Amino acid sequence: MGVTMKKYLLATAGGAGLLWLIFGLLPAQALNQSDLIDKKIANDSNDENNHQNSATLTVNNSDQNLEINNLDQDDELAQITSVSQLSDVQPTDWAFQSLQSLVERYGCIAGYPNSTYRGNRAMTRYEFAAGLNACLDRINELITTTTTDLVKKEDLITLQKLQEQFAGELATLRGRVDAVEARTAELEANQFSTTTKLNGEAIIAGIAATGGAPGKSNPNPILVNRVRLNLTTSFTGKDLLITGLQAHNFLGGADGSGSMQSSLGLASPLLSSSSARTSFEPQFPGLNVKNLSSVGANSLELYKLLYIFPVAEKLTLFAGTAAETSDAFPAVTPFYGEGQESISRFASLNPVLRVSGGTSGSGLASAAGFIYSVSPSLDFRALYGSVNANLPQQSASEAVPGVSSTPLGAGLFSGSNVVAAQLTFKPSRNLDIGLNYSHSYHELNILGTGLISGDVGALSGVAAGTPVTLNSVGGTVTWRFSPKLALSGYGAALFVDDSSNSVNASTTFTSWMLGVHLRDLFKPGNTAGIIFGQPLYRTDASGTAVLTPAxxxxxxxxxxxxxxxxxVSDNISITPGAFVLFNPEGNSKNETTAVGVLRTTFTF
Known part of the structure; x- marks a missing residue:
């Protein structure tokens, strides 16, 4: 056979044979940035380390930690000349000889920069096409530069035998590829969006309680729900727009009517603030607190609208008209997760994060802020939030004497607002620390945490319409003894002063919590928590403010x-739990109160 004929055989039969040889041997490329962001948007709220990435904005939204990272560029493949350059390829590997032939005979196989081949990784169709093209390019180069026989007769016979032996498998693969291509085309033609992904959470829970104020009968058990749908959109692959919709059937309104806390007699006379509140209950159920209008059960509302975008390697900005402090600040404690972890509002977050309705559960505030990543183990975050940014003017009418029917004021830079900051650092692999400061102004005599009945009328003995200023400090620490055991706790102090010229009053509230968190208890994926602490409690009062209400x-x-x-599965979890309140609301006249919860959470 002439040299020319052999060259053509090499370009045809050789290409088909090489296709089979490299089918399982090519290294898989790293995921691109878009794929990595998609994976980060997946539901992974129980990963304690997610909150500590200093280059990450954590959006604690529907118990799903939606994150956007400063992602590294993909590893690039490097051409090699000898199979010995690949540190993870051994002569005992079943495909060693095939790989050695492709590398040393044809020079068309690439490895990773760290001298690995990663032969056990799955291969995409793109990678297969790239590898085949590289081999064919090399063969063409050999054809044009060589006049000697490039392929031996034995090689052609071997390739022919392989094609015959695997004819059935190749035909099956062709059919599967055709089916995948058809299915892919159908999905692309009918996909919801090329830039937007949908995920959601549904909570169905039974709640029962006993105890409460003297003379109160035990309320009937109730069945409640909360459903959230989240649309996450990326326009550049590095930014993120979060749009969240929710509906729930919790009741309360301006006077707390219909709420479990009101039935127990522990709630404040306005807004149903109480230490008996569950973690997944909104702070102001049944009420638009901006104008005191009622909201019906299971009404659809926009609870999240937030845009996050990087502007520099270490700097990320965010802004939105429906946001919460916990969207930007890592929780640090593993007990946070309204649909997955702690069942009480008390245990989920440091009270400093909740000041000014910072975690209202309904996206109360318009907010803007930044995240600056000092180092992989240290970052600083700050925001400004206004709970009345969409109101152009405060109403002149009064809901109660001295309290406007728009009780939070009006305007982006007037009325109730908050400036908050958090320093998050990780001095060691197993230790996470978050330090918080918050400065806020309220048109009402209120803390805005929703944690205790004393939240409303924070300066006891002072009129409800008295404006107040809060300076709040707190810290949260989590120490992981092992991957399955962590000790976590927080401490907080809230300093409240009147902001009017008519009175001189101040009060200090303190709170602390300590708990043990267990992972993979009895079965992988299961978690548990035991928590003890002191809810917010008046420890000091001066001026016209009194320490103990009448x-x-x-x-x-x-x-x-x-x-x-x-x-139960990757998408369903069930959480039974209970919490007991001793001296509820700081009043020994109240009976010891127990609240039991059976919560079922569906994620999709």
Whole structure:
């Protein structure tokens, strides 16, 4: 056979044979940035380390930690000349000889910069095409530069035998590829969006309670729900627009009517603030607190609208008209997760994050801020939020004497607002620390945390319409003894002063919590928590403010909680749990109160 004929055989039969040889041997390329962001948007709220990436904006939204990272560029493949350059390829590997032939005979196989081949990784069709093209280019080069025989007769016979032996498998693969291509074309033609992904969460829970204020009968058990749908959109692959919709059937309104807290007699006379509140209950159920209008059960509302975008390697900005402090600040504690972890509002977050309705559960504030990543283990975050940015003017009418029917004021830079900051650092692999400061102004005599009945009328003995200024400090620490055991706790102090010229009053509130968090308890994926602490409690009062409201017996309140979450499947979890309140609301006249919860969470 002439040299010319052999060259053509090499370009045809050789290409088909090489296709089979490299089919399982090409290295898989790293995912691109868009794919990595898609994976980060997946539901992974229980990963304790997610909150500590200093280059990450964590959006704690529907218990799904939606993150956008400063991602590294993909590893580039490097051409090699000898199979010995690949550190993870051994002569005992079943495909060693085939790989050695492709590398040393044809020079058309690439490895990774770290001298690995990663032969066990899956291969995409793109990678297959790239590898085949590289081999064919090399063969063409050999054809044009060589006059000697490039392919031996034995090689052609071997290739022919391989084609005959694997004819059935190749035909099956062709059929599968055709089916995949047809299915892909159908999905692309009918996809929801090329830039937007949909995920959601549905909570169905039974709640029962006993105890409460003297003379109150135990309320009937209730069945409640909360459903959230989240649209996450990326326009550049590095930014993120979050749009969240929700509906729930919790009741309350301006006077707390229909709420479990009101039935127990523990709630404030306005807004149903109480230490008996569950973690997944909105702070102002049944009420638009901006104008005191009622909101019906299971009404659809926009609870999240937030845009996040990087402007420099270490600097990320965010802004939105429906946001919460916890969207930008890592929780640090593993007990955070309204649909997955702690069942009480007390245990989920440091109270400083909740000041000014910072975690209202309904996207109360318009906010803007930044994240500056000092180093992989240290970042600083700050925001400004206004809870009345969409109101051009405060109403002249009064809901109650001295309180406007738009009680939070009006305008982006007037009325109730908050400036908050958090320094998050990780001094060691197993230790996470978050330090918080918040400065806020309220048109009302209120803390805005929703944690205790004393939240409303924070300066006891002072009129409800008295504006106040809060300076709040707190810290949260989590120490992981092992991957399955963590100790976590927080401490907080809220300093409240009147902001009017008519009175001179101040009050200090303190709170602390300590708990043990367990992962993979009895079964992988299951978690549990045991929590003890002191809810917010007045520890000091001066001026016209009083330490103990009239009719109460002052006593330090305590909170004890336990829960166990077990995974039924990747998308369903069930959490039974209970918490007990001793001296509820800091009043020993109130009976010891127990609240039991059976929460089922569906994620999709």
């Amino acid at each position: 009719g109460e017996n002052r006593a330090t309140p305590y909170h004890l909680e336990a829960y166990y979450r077990f995974k």
